[in-house]
Amino acid sequence: MCGIFGIITNQDISVGKIVFEGIRRLEYRGYDSCGIVSLTDSQLIVKKDSGKIDDIQKRIDLSDFPLSSKIALAHTRWATHGPPTKENSHPHLDCTSKIAVVHNGIIDNFIELREELSSNGHVFKSDTDTEVIPHLIEEFMKQNNNDLKGSLREALKKIKGSYALAACYAEDPESIIVARKESPLVIGIEEGKTTYCASDIPAFLPLTRSCYIMNDNEIAVLKSGEVEFFDRKTGQFIEKELQLIEWSIDAAEKGGYDHFMLKEIYEDPMALMRTMKISQRELSLLAHMLWSADNIYITAAGTSFYASLAGKFIITKFLGKYIHAIECSEFKNQLENSLKDNAIIIALSQSGETIDTIEAIRWAKKKKNIKIITVTNVVGSSLTRYSDKVIVTQAGPEIGVAATKTYVTQVLTLALIALEIAKLRRIETPEEIEKYYNALKSTPQIIEKFLNENVELINEIVKTLEKSVNFFFLARGISIATAKEGGLKLKEVACRFIEGYSAAHAKHGPISLVREGFPIIFVAPPDETYQRLIGNVMEFKSRGGKIISLVAEDDTKIANLSDMVIRIPQPSDKYHNIFSPITFTPALQLLAYYASISSNLDPDKPLNLSKTVTVH
Numbered sequence: 001m002c003g004i005f006g007i008i009t010n011q012d013i014s015v016g017k018i019v020f021e022g023i024r025r026l027e028y029r030g031y032d033s034c035g036i037v038s039l040t041d042s043q044l045i046v047k048k049d050s051g052k053i054d055d056i057q058k059r060i061d062l063s064d065f066p067l068s069s070k071i072a073l074a075h076t077r078w079a080t081h082g083p084p085t086k087e088n089s090h091p092h093l094d095c096t097s098k099i100a101v102v103h104n105g106i107i108d109n110f111i112e113l114r115e116e117l118s119s120n121g122h123v124f125k126s127d128t129d130t131e132v133i134p135h136l137i138e139e140f141m142k143q144n145n146n147d148l149k150g151s152l153r154e155a156l157k158k159i160k161g162s163y164a165l166a167a168c169y170a171e172d173p174e175s176i177i178v179a180r181k182e183s184p185l186v187i188g189i190e191e192g193k194t195t196y197c198a199s200d201i202p203a204f205l206p207l208t209r210s211c212y213i214m215n216d217n218e219i220a221v222l223k224s225g226e227v228e229f230f231d232r233k234t235g236q237f238i239e240k241e242l243q244l245i246e247w248s249i250d251a252a253e254k255g256g257y258d259h260f261m262l263k264e265i266y267e268d269p270m271a272l273m274r275t276m277k278i279s280q281r282e283l284s285l286l287a288h289m290l291w292s293a294d295n296i297y298i299t300a301a302g303t304s305f306y307a308s309l310a311g312k313f314i315i316t317k318f319l320g321k322y323i324h325a326i327e328c329s330e331f332k333n334q335l336e337n338s339l340k341d342n343a344i345i346i347a348l349s350q351s352g353e354t355i356d357t358i359e360a361i362r363w364a365k366k367k368k369n370i371k372i373i374t375v376t377n378v379v380g381s382s383l384t385r386y387s388d389k390v391i392v393t394q395a396g397p398e399i400g401v402a403a404t405k406t407y408v409t410q411v412l413t414l415a416l417i418a419l420e421i422a423k424l425r426r427i428e429t430p431e432e433i434e435k436y437y438n439a440l441k442s443t444p445q446i447i448e449k450f451l452n453e454n455v456e457l458i459n460e461i462v463k464t465l466e467k468s469v470n471f472f473f474l475a476r477g478i479s480i481a482t483a484k485e486g487g488l489k490l491k492e493v494a495c496r497f498i499e500g501y502s503a504a505h506a507k508h509g510p511i512s513l514v515r516e517g518f519p520i521i522f523v524a525p526p527d528e529t530y531q532r533l534i535g536n537v538m539e540f541k542s543r544g545g546k547i548i549s550l551v552a553e554d555d556t557k558i559a560n561l562s563d564m565v566i567r568i569p570q571p572s573d574k575y576h577n578i579f580s581p582i583t584f585t586p587a588l589q590l591l592a593y594y595a596s597i598s599s600n601l602d603p604d605k606p607l608n609l610s611k612t613v614t615v616h
């Protein structure tokens with residue numbers, strides 16, 4: 001849950017400044033502390049402190065290292081083992097201060113290793129699990145003729161857990177050694193000149209587009225403008241294909257927007273257009289797999305789970321089979337005694353690195369004859385390695401901690417699979433299916449129009465809600481997913497308490513909280529639940545609730561009952577209604593964004609959160 005970045009070069013460039021910018025681009029992975037180490041004249045110089053990078057930079061210049069340095073490693077931390085203090089910040093060194101390590105992941109057996117190393121005389125300076133790594137390497141250096149790669153391989157044999165790590169040795173100015181297991185690591189290269197390692201591609205995208213993606217249990221030796229890969233266990237050389245990254249640098253940076261979150265909301269339409277192009281062949285293959293499965297589960301966390309709830313609804317409509325949607329962290333608990341054979345699990349994850357999602361599918365695969373379909377936004381992410389079929393959504397890199405454009409592309413991907421199923425089963429005429437396709441194809445234009453025309457209205461609503469701390473987001477049917485996702489966004493970035501709930505179920509308890517002016521957002525597309533939702537709106541209105549409704553363009557009934565109305569510019573027909581989680585959610589993303597701004601919060605860095613959750 002941290003970010004790492006490294007550079008080795010033979011060019012006359014400031015490695016300090018490059019790693020500083022590189023690690024800043026990874027700050028979305030954690031921002032509890034930051035540190036950089038560089039190697040100059042056989043000495044490791046470390047600068048680190050707790051806090052956000054820009055705040056630390058005001059106190060110490062993190063990028064200021066001698067120009068003769070040709071190696072630097074950097075780290076941005078999301079605290080797991082030990083509080084966010086300077087001592088616990090990476091890089092961590094061994095007893096001789098000659099070996100430096102930056103690490104993302106968790107060393108599960110660090111307590112035992114620490115005890116063993118301490119009894120051998122090693123002195124620890126932090127509470128972290130990571131610090132055992134440089135000390136273990138130090139142990140093996142003696143037996144390995146001071147060879148860093150060999151010693152790291154030995155050290156990794158003793159380590160249980162996950163890691164993407166980079167290490168350098170003061171006496172070796174010619175190489176950085178990196179290793180990966182269950183945490184992401186990519187290598188960028190400018191041939192003959194400079195080599196980078198990073199937790200994510202956008203970190204080095206302004207510097208190079210040529211990259212290698214590392215797999216689990218691989219080690220790499222980075223030299224200036226060169227890299228070699230090896231199997232960690234056998235030590236054998238691995239041939240790897242160089243990949244050319246086509247993302248625009250713009251997509252990985254903030255562009256003209258104040259925050260990544262806003263930029264990414266405005267990228268919803270483009271992300272959807274790109275995702276519409278997922279190969280028909282792939283989709284049809286998935287449709288066949290789902291059609292022949294006896295049991296289907298869908299699992300994910302957070303926003304991806306709410307995308308699953310929406311997607312499950314759409315797929316079930318055309319597949320006619322029940323899909324069990326289970327939060328990944330509860331997957332094993334709930335299915336320990338009832339997981340069925342000949343089943344398929346659809347796993348959704350923006351990052352492909354959420355440990356609970358990975359664990360759920362690994363557990364299920366060990367237990368039964370199960371196939372895994374993964375829908376992720378990140379090529380080569382850990383989840384893809386445990387999957388039988390992978391569909392990559394085309395949202396592009398998402399930097400804002402709050403998932404936005406990836407949510408709409410996840411729902412779209414599941415909707416595209418659903419329409420393939422409809423074709424396969426012939427439960428709809430080709431003309432009807434065409435109408436559903438056209439409705440899906442129109443989602444980018446609907447969202448674009450909404451975003452262009454409603455900023456003022458959204459800000460007006462935010463202003464009237466400025467003082468409210470508690471909210472209900474209510475809906476029925478498929479829109480419960482939208483209510484939950486919209487509520488989660490406001491919670492995350494604007495620090496409000498929200499209950500995203502079924503409008504019908506809310507009268508069995510939650511309604512007792514309603515007083516004069518209590519804000520309730522009703523998500524109300526004109527689908528088959530609409531008539532009954534009118535009754536729910538009245539129940540809450542008559543108790544003094546302030547009603548804000550999210551409705552289709554030509555709505556009158558619920559709009560007339562509401563204090564404020566947000567209109568989504570889409571036709572009121574069944575073809576569009578079923579895809580309303582795609583077209584209605586951006587309005588709630590925008591509401592959350594401006595609520596965050598009006599509360600003077602940073603929507604890109606919500607308190608206590610990290611973009612990728614790799615702890616249980």
Ligand code: AGP
Nearest residue numbers: 302303304349350351354402403
């Ligand atoms: C989204 O806004 C959240 N930050 C969070 O709930 C996220 O969706 C969740 O952690 C799952 O992440 P994933 O999609 O990368 O697996």
